[in-house]
Amino acid sequence: MKPRRSVLACPGSNPKMIEKAKGLPVDEVFLDLEDAVAPAAKVQARANIVAALNDSGWGNQLRVVRVNDWTTEWTYADVITVVEGAGVALDAILLPKVTDAGQVRALDLLLTQLEKAHGLEVGRIGIEPQLENALGLRNIDEIATASPRVQALVFGPADFMASINMRTLVVGEQPEGYDTGDAYHHILMTILLTARAHGLQAIDGPYLQIRDVDGFRRAAARTAALGFDGKWVLHPGQIDAANEIFSPRQADYDRAELILDAYAFHTSEHGGARGAVMLGDEMIDEASAKMAQVIADKGRAAGMTRTTRFTPPNARSE
Ligand code: GLV
Ligand code: MG
Numbered sequence: 001m002k003p004r005r006s007v008l009a010c011p012g013s014n015p016k017m018i019e020k021a022k023g024l025p026v027d028e029v030f031l032d033l034e035d036a037v038a039p040a041a042k043v044q045a046r047a048n049i050v051a052a053l054n055d056s057g058w059g060n061q062l063r064v065v066r067v068n069d070w071t072t073e074w075t076y077a078d079v080i081t082v083v084e085g086a087g088v089a090l091d092a093i094l095l096p097k098v099t100d101a102g103q104v105r106a107l108d109l110l111l112t113q114l115e116k117a118h119g120l121e122v123g124r125i126g127i128e129p130q131l132e133n134a135l136g137l138r139n140i141d142e143i144a145t146a147s148p149r150v151q152a153l154v155f156g157p158a159d160f161m162a163s164i165n166m167r168t169l170v171v172g173e174q175p176e177g178y179d180t181g182d183a184y185h186h187i188l189m190t191i192l193l194t195a196r197a198h199g200l201q202a203i204d205g206p207y208l209q210i211r212d213v214d215g216f217r218r219a220a221a222r223t224a225a226l227g228f229d230g231k232w233v234l235h236p237g238q239i240d241a242a243n244e245i246f247s248p249r250q251a252d253y254d255r256a257e258l259i260l261d262a263y264a265f266h267t268s269e270h271g272g273a274r275g276a277v278m279l280g281d282e283m284i285d286e287a288s289a290k291m292a293q294v295i296a297d298k299g300r301a302a303g304m305t306r307t308t309r310f311t312p313p314n315a316r317s318e
Contacts, residue, residue: 002062003027003301004152004201004230005246006239011036012045012065018052026239027230028062033078034069034096035159042074050085062091064128069097070106079107083114083125092126092151097159099135104146111149123149128203132156133163137190144198152201152229153191158208160187172207172219182222192227204231213237220245229298243302253299254308259284259292261310271312 006026010017012033021029031049033042049065067078082090095107107127115122127149131137137160144150157171166183168175174183182188188204195202204223207216216238220231224245233242248256262279263286265271276285299306 001151001201001301003246003298004062004203005302006242007064007154007203007230007232008061008239009036009066009206009232009234012049013037013041015048015052018048019057020236022052022055022057022061023059024061024236024239025059025243026061026233027243028064028091030064030066030094032066033074034066042068042078046078046081049082053082053086053089058089063089064092064094065090066094066096066130069095070103071097076110079110080114083111083120084118087114087118087120087125090125092128092149094128094130094154096130096156097132097136098129098143099133100139101142101146104129104143104150108147108149125149126151128152128154130154130156130205131187131191132159137187140190140194141197144194144200150198150200152203153195154203155188155191155205157184157205170209171205172209172215188223188226188228196227201229202227204228206232206234207238208234210235210238213241217241217245246298247302247304248295248299250304250307252295253304254306256292256295256299257306258308258310259288260296263289263292265310265312 004027007028007030008021008024008026010021010029010031012031018031031052033045033049037045053063065082068074079093093107093111095103098104104127111125112122114120115125127147128151129143131140131153136143140153144153161168161171166175167177192202204220207219209215220242223231230246231242233239259279262277263284266274266277276283
């Protein structure tokens with residue numbers, strides 16, 4: 001799967017911002033029809049998005065559109081307009097405020113009909129369900145498995161906090177009065193565990209104090225440490241931090257590649273067919289290789305190059 005370390009939110013009602021987004025070094029751009037677009041501007045935003053998707057000048061970013069949620073009057077026309085107008089240039093639909101599997105299935109069915117009707121490859125357009133309320137989190141397992149199109153589970157912290165009556169107005173910071181632990185831990189871990197259980201990516205939502213890059217770094221580092229794959233960025237100033245924080249550090253990437261090479265060598269016939277071996281001062285085995293694989297995969301997906309090589313010790317002569 002392509003990386004989603006940095007996911008840029010871009011209002012569909014703002015053609016200038018969309019134009020700028022095309023050249024930014026993010027892994028994904030999502031063009032918004034939902035909360036960043038005023039009701040009176042939704043119809044025009046659909047047209048802007050279709051035009052922008054069909055334009056040249058995009059880099060290698062995943063191109064995603066966030067439609068309105070299924071409880072509104074806009075969702076079906078959002079999907080139809082965007083896929084009819086620019087389906088070939090669309091990688092996924094971000095579906096906000098998901099409450100149950102039926103909402104994902106409904107989108108899947110609509111996408112399938114549109115793909116068939118317009119000669120598009122059936123099943124190629126992905127779905128990113130966004131978890132933003134208590135009901136969605138309770139139903140997350142069924143949501144994650146409702147369609148093979150689901151690629152990533154996305155946290156929507158602002159709506160989520162509102163939905164559970166959390167007493168704070170600052171996304172990414174702890175609610176005042178909660179002086180122990182992390183108030184978001186359960187939600188984040190539920191999203192992460194579900195993503196990992198089903199082979200999906202886990203994406204953290206926005207950090208709204210866009211001028212506070214240190215605050216963004218702190219928030220991103222927390223979810224990156226848990227194992228999340230990426231985070232939304234709302235401003236160009238957050239992009240480098242996201243790409244860096246959700247990529248392995250060079251030293252960790254080098255070490256991971258080294259462990260994989262050493263493990264492959266030592267478990268091989270000519271390397272002695274041993275399962276647990278020393279690499280420097282560290283004992284490595286199958287589980288170490290699995291951890292190393294995770295970091296190596298992330299590094300490779302991020303286009304990193306290793307700066308060290310494994311030199312096999314003299315192969316054992318039996
Ligand atoms: C994003 O959609 C959020 O609600 O935080
Ligand atoms: Mg939201």
